[in-house]
Amino acid sequence: MSVNPSEAASLLRSVREPGAFARLARGNLELWVNLVVITWAVVFAIWQGTGFAITLGTVFAIWAILAVSLNLVVGFTGLLSVGHIGFFGIGAYTVAILTSNAQYEQLRTEAIPTFGWPFFAALPVGIVLAGLTAIAVGTVFNRFRDDIFVLVSFGFTVICFNVFLNSRGLTRGAFGIHEIAKPEIGGWSFGSEVAFLILALVFLAIVVLISWFIVSSSFGRVLTAIREDERATEVFGYQVTHYKLAVWVISAMMAAAAGGLFASWTTFIDPNSFILLESILLVSIVILGGLATIWGSILGTMVFVLLEEGMRFLPFLPDEYVGQARQVILGVLLVLLMLFRPQGLLGRYKL
Amino acid sequence: MSIRQIALVCLLTVLVLPAAACGDDASDEPFKIGVMESLTGPGETYGTVSSQAKQLAVDEINAAGGIDGRMIELIVQDSKCSAQDAITAYNKLTDVDGVKIILGTSCSGAMLGAAPLAEADGVVLFSGLATNPDIAEAGDYIFRTSMSDAQLGIDTGNVLWADGIRTLATITEATDYAEGVRRSSVAQFESLGGQVVGEERYPSDITDFRTQLTKLINANPDALHIAAQAEFSGGTIVKQARELGYDGPIYGEVVVIGATALEVAGEAATGVKAITADLDPANQKAQEVLNSFRETYNYVTLPWYLGSAYDDVYITAECLKQTGDDQDADGFRDCLYEITWSGAIGDNFSFDEKGEVVGLSNVVVEVLPASQRTEDNNGYKVLGGAPTQ
Numbered sequence: 001m002s003v004n005p006s007e008a009a010s011l012l013r014s015v016r017e018p019g020a021f022a023r024l025a026r027g028n029l030e031l032w033v034n035l036v037v038i039t040w041a042v043v044f045a046i047w048q049g050t051g052f053a054i055t056l057g058t059v060f061a062i063w064a065i066l067a068v069s070l071n072l073v074v075g076f077t078g079l080l081s082v083g084h085i086g087f088f089g090i091g092a093y094t095v096a097i098l099t100s101n102a103q104y105e106q107l108r109t110e111a112i113p114t115f116g117w118p119f120f121a122a123l124p125v126g127i128v129l130a131g132l133t134a135i136a137v138g139t140v141f142n143r144f145r146d147d148i149f150v151l152v153s154f155g156f157t158v159i160c161f162n163v164f165l166n167s168r169g170l171t172r173g174a175f176g177i178h179e180i181a182k183p184e185i186g187g188w189s190f191g192s193e194v195a196f197l198i199l200a201l202v203f204l205a206i207v208v209l210i211s212w213f214i215v216s217s218s219f220g221r222v223l224t225a226i227r228e229d230e231r232a233t234e235v236f237g238y239q240v241t242h243y244k245l246a247v248w249v250i251s252a253m254m255a256a257a258a259g260g261l262f263a264s265w266t267t268f269i270d271p272n273s274f275i276l277l278e279s280i281l282l283v284s285i286v287i288l289g290g291l292a293t294i295w296g297s298i299l300g301t302m303v304f305v306l307l308e309e310g311m312r313f314l315p316f317l318p319d320e321y322v323g324q325a326r327q328v329i330l331g332v333l334l335v336l337l338m339l340f341r342p343q344g345l346l347g348r349y350k351l
Numbered sequence: 352m353s354i355r356q357i358a359l360v361c362l363l364t365v366l367v368l369p370a371a372a373c374g375d376d377a378s379d380e381p382f383k384i385g386v387m388e389s390l391t392g393p394g395e396t397y398g399t400v401s402s403q404a405k406q407l408a409v410d411e412i413n414a415a416g417g418i419d420g421r422m423i424e425l426i427v428q429d430s431k432c433s434a435q436d437a438i439t440a441y442n443k444l445t446d447v448d449g450v451k452i453i454l455g456t457s458c459s460g461a462m463l464g465a466a467p468l469a470e471a472d473g474v475v476l477f478s479g480l481a482t483n484p485d486i487a488e489a490g491d492y493i494f495r496t497s498m499s500d501a502q503l504g505i506d507t508g509n510v511l512w513a514d515g516i517r518t519l520a521t522i523t524e525a526t527d528y529a530e531g532v533r534r535s536s537v538a539q540f541e542s543l544g545g546q547v548v549g550e551e552r553y554p555s556d557i558t559d560f561r562t563q564l565t566k567l568i569n570a571n572p573d574a575l576h577i578a579a580q581a582e583f584s585g586g587t588i589v590k591q592a593r594e595l596g597y598d599g600p601i602y603g604e605v606v607v608i609g610a611t612a613l614e615v616a617g618e619a620a621t622g623v624k625a626i627t628a629d630l631d632p633a634n635q636k637a638q639e640v641l642n643s644f645r646e647t648y649n650y651v652t653l654p655w656y657l658g659s660a661y662d663d664v665y666i667t668a669e670c671l672k673q674t675g676d677d678q679d680a681d682g683f684r685d686c687l688y689e690i691t692w693s694g695a696i697g698d699n700f701s702f703d704e705k706g707e708v709v710g711l712s713n714v715v716v717e718v719l720p721a722s723q724r725t726e727d728n729n730g731y732k733v734l735g736g737a738p739t740q
Contacts, residue, residue: 051446055439103488165525165554174527176434178463178485266434268463270527272393273433312428312443326429327391 033345037299040306054193060305061200062262065207067285067297069254074283075291075349076215077247078227079145082279083137083153086160087130087252089274091259093164093171094126095119096269099181112172119183123260130256134249141248142241145230157276164271176270180263200261204298207254211294214250223247224292227349288337290347299345307333381422382677384667385444387430387437387455387465393555394432397480398457400653401660402427404640405454407647408664418672423664430456434464441465445474451680452477454663459483459527466493475680477667477687479659483527484535487705492680494687494706496659496666496696498628498713500528503604504535506713506737507626511536511574511602512543513738514624520549520572522563522588529578532604536576548572555581560588561595568597577603579612586615593619600624608718610652613730620730623718626737628655628711630695637695654729658695666692713737 045053070084098117183190190199214220225233234240289300311326389398413422428440444450452475456462462481469476470490477494484501523533549570551563579585585607605627630637670686691701700710716731724730
């Protein structure tokens with residue numbers, strides 16, 4: 001949370017004493033940001049009716065998991081990675097391949113083996129697989145820092161995309177995989193939109209708890225020290241590479257969990273969901289929300305989803321321009337935010 | 352303080368304005384039809400033409416008095432080319448706008464993302480563009496007037512064999528459309544006794560194909576088959592193949608004879624054969640549609656898909672006339688199963704039990720020399736229907 005304990009206390013006091021709130025609000029930009037975004041989200045949800053809000057809620061939860069987990073690497077440890085979407089893809093594809101029930105043999109397209117696993121059996125496999133991949137690439141990536149690290153993580157995303165696209169016997173290449181199973185446990189199915197939203201929010205809560213636990217532990221303090229000065233941390237006797245690898249792997253596993261959820265939610269995935277652009281979008285969300293703040297990433301995702309989907313409702317544009325206009329406005333708003341608040345909505349550090 | 356206030360005002364404006372715009376009354380409401388097309392992203396050309404053709408058809412119908420006096424209103428959403436955007440667009444249309452009939456999408460990936468939801472909710476999804484063979488199995492409420500890639504592949508295989516081609520080299524863009532075409536073309540070609548001597552794939556973002564082409568040409572095939580998704584790369588491959596000294600026949604699909612592809616390839620494209628769905632020059636309706644589209648938007652591209660999108664709206668209007676209710680998706684679906692239609696894309700076509708269009712056929716076309724290409728002939732001449740065996 002961006003609100004520190006003393007602020008929280010004065011916020012509580014302001015409930016009894018309206019004057020205190022005015023004092024607190026004056027010049028407190030972060031409080032305003034929180035208020036505006038949350039009010040905006042609530043008003044948007046109420047105004048649109050529950051159905052669409054549930055869809056947006058699910059999109060939000062999945063992307064928030066990604067943003068929070070990426071913030072562990074980018075914000076807290078200072079490793080600017082654009083490779084996160086690769087792990088997201090590994091999770092998604094594992095769940096897709098293991099749970100899909102589609103009968104491809106009838107069609108004149110690529111056929112892949114069907115396993116028909118339940119979601120909750122496939123998801124851990126995806127998470128472990130992403131973790132193992134992260135250990136493998138992380139050991140190599142540990143040799144790089146700063147700009148070079150960005151480039152190698154860029155390479156990782158490109159490699160992942162090409163593996164998804166070209167392993168036709170496993171992923172059906174460009175055809176994508178469909179009929180991915182919805183989560184089901186002990187006869188209780190998460191097939192409905194609401195149930196799925198709740199499941200996604202539970203996952204988000206778990207990820208936030210783990211992240212919060214990490215950053216408030218001594219482990220997290222070493223990560224922050226690495227971001228501030230890697231050499232100095234090393235001099236103090238910390239095995240910097242171990243810490244970096246550990247947070248990298250944890251973050252990758254969280255991304256894979258989001259991927260599994262995503263695959264099951266859309267019930268259809270193809271390699272186009274895991275392109276570099278998505279990765280850059282994700283980094284923008286993290287920077288937009290603010291580096292090194294968990295709540296900032298959640299808020300950043302909220303703003304992003306509201307902007308992106310909220311602009312489906314722009315009434316003053318003819319239909320044929322709405323698509324383009326959404327992208328232009330989103331771009332302009334991001335530029336403005338970066339101009340006036342380079343540290344992001346709630347961040348304390350600049351990149 | 353001031354920047355903060357401006358930001359606040361901006362955000363509130365985005366919020367409040369739409370709310371003010373939603374305030375219509377119930378008497379004599381128009382029929383509401385959802386449209387999902389790729390208005391941005393990789394499928395932008397297809398999506399834009401398709402949504403403009405639909406708007407054109409709707410304007411015509413409304414100008415002629417609507418359906419028994421009731422107008423049609425299209426609610427257009429951008430589904431990009433992705434499953435995720437198709438799902439949010441679908442939910443926006445069904446939950447917020449209360450639409451039960453959706454025309455779209457332009458991309459097969461988006462279609463396959465939204466189809467399970469439409470099937471579960473009992474919402475009709477009706478596309479004029481998506482060609483992925485998997486869509487045939489997508490469900491009871493899923494229809495299309497575009498022909499499956501599987502059919503196109505069978506026709507391509509037959510044409511190759513009938514032209515005396517016995518060995519083939521293929522170069523394929525790694526996308527679902529191009530892959531689907533290649534796979535079913537090769538399957539049909541091989542089942543007839545043909546042999547594939549070279550097979551290359553390329554990702555969508557490269558522009559130099561000389562390495563792959565050199566390999567393929569060295570295999571000495573009777574013909575080269577290009578399955579491209581983007582017109583630019585299709586045209587470039589034709590050009591570079593000729594530059595490398597390949598003078599054998601080249602076969603392709605709609606992409607390699609598109610306006611951009613022909614412009615890129617120039618004279619090199621002369622004689623390229625394509626197996627494609629095309630508007631029949633003798634079809635009066637098709638010519639009328641193309642003319643009025645050109646008048647309204649000042650350009651014409653992808654004529655067949657334009658016609659397909661246009662016909663979809665008229666088929667929708669006919670079915671709405673029968674059911675008289677835009678909320679009656681089941682009635683609409685039954686109407687589609689029974690309807691036989693003659694429009695811009697062909698005469699007497701209908702839908703089979705999988706919602707696939709039947710009664711349409713692909714044609715073989717040949718690209719004309721650069722000097723004879725005009726806006727009216729689109730740069731090629733139609734040789735005739737694809738042989739059935």
